[in-house]
Amino acid sequence: MAGDALSRHGERALVEMLRRLHDPDGRSGIGDDCAVVRQRGGALVATTDITFDGVHYPSDAPARSKGWYAAAVNLSDIAAMGAEPLGLLVAYGFPPETQLRDFRNVARGVEDCAAAHGTRVLGGDTKGFGNLTICATALGVATHGGPLMRSGAKPGDILVLTGKVGRAHEWAATNGRSGLGRMLKVEPRLREGVALARAGATSCVDLSDGLALSIHLLADASQCGMVADFDAVPFFDAVRSEDRAAAASYGGDFELLATVPRDKVAAAIAAVEGVGGVLAVIGEVGGRKVRYISSGRERPLPKEGFEHLRGGCG
């Protein structure tokens, strides 16, 4: 790859370039899970995510799972803002030879996910293109206590997590295919996000780039250190104790990682359990660096995650 190709930079450097171009004064929150538009009566939040068949999921995944996944990853970003969804827009590129049944099943997957999470598809776009492409946009409105930005964590706050880590690891351990539909059936933690916002959470992010990077994202945005106790993180059964650091650096998990003031942790746990979720205490905010504890030993947490573009990886 000659010259100054994007593959030499990686997604985060490019996003930083875009942030400087589009948002030099830091008003719009580029780089958070959602953009925020402050309006009378509350904050509108919006996010978009584009997925290409055969790049971000295998082409032979069930059509309905592809649609679900495209909707779910966007709703997960709405959840990370502690917001309630207003609806989805979905733009498709479809190969003209696509069977009508498959087209309908992709759209049904989107509809299934929207309906299961109390929202709906508002509109979209359909174009012909050689590679199935789904670009979904989710809109939401911040509730009481929101929007939860990445930048609000304070020293002394407690780090909490809404569920298990290591879906991709578990999927790999079962040789993939068998669980492909299940792997794509991401459940956005919308009710948990709203519960966390109302309970007074100070920052939040979803785990779409992996647990390790997500901890760094909160720490960097909030300009403070953090320590995560991996012995307290609920991992999937397939993740052996020696694999924890690796599983924490994978994408594929869409739980919420949040910070909550120490005196509100009990209320946050009760609020999340009240909407049918779970909330684990996995660390705290403090110090200068980002560290993790595993088998009782504290180490620096590598800033590794699932980064697009670099090395040609999707």
Add this chain to the structure above:
Amino acid sequence: MAGDALSRHGERALVEMLRRLHDPDGRSGIGDDCAVVRQRGGALVATTDITFDGVHYPSDAPARSKGWYAAAVNLSDIAAMGAEPLGLLVAYGFPPETQLRDFRNVARGVEDCAAAHGTRVLGGDTKGFGNLTICATALGVATHGGPLMRSGAKPGDILVLTGKVGRAHEWAATNGRSGLGRMLKVEPRLREGVALARAGATSCVDLSDGLALSIHLLADASQCGMVADFDAVPFFDAVRSEDRAAAASYGGDFELLATVPRDKVAAAIAAVEGVGGVLAVIGEVGGRKVRYISSGRERPLPKEGFEHLRGGCG
């Protein structure tokens, strides 16, 4: 193409299928220029449009023009609702071998268009993919008199148009290449749209599918007939009188076509001129069918436009 392929159906049949799936009770306005979310304090409007390099514009177009175009076609849909833009989200698929300079120029084109029209880029997504893909989403808020739906035209209303028709025709007449950047430099008629809404327009659509189809879209949505006087339509100079019907069936124009009550036409013209635009009276609403007049003769207006997917065309 075997079986029941999408190429046998065409974009509008697919959109109708999606509308029945996602919006069986007709609440969200799927099929209008934007989706509408009614909120306290006004209506939020949102639209998304996906474009693929080499399909929706030539690959050798200037990078900055590609970005401008992607932003402009979405802002044109906001304009057609008589709304003011709140911002854009832009999701990219970029080949990893893309030069950083080209990436930056695409983003600059988006920024140029947003800034020129008083809005900004709020966020987005960047992924690696073999074919440059730009999926932009525009958000807006309806102003006084809006949102302008396609369905509000009433018999007796006057059909008005904000500018000239036949950009694609003119582009072809100049052998293309020379004017490619200019062809992609679509100017969304945002100020005109707001002026029309405030002046009491009853319906509006942008010309992205061509004048002829746009007239049918208003007529169908409003369940009334219309007659357009092509002798009164301002065409580009390259469009000879015998080419008018053909030019009216091309895409590539992004003017606004609206209906205005007869007693408000003078005020609408003054309002549009007041924001630096032009407004031509080109017909009226009435009768059962959709007709056009050319060289003094009235004929049925063919329902032809620029439809994606059918026949494999992008």
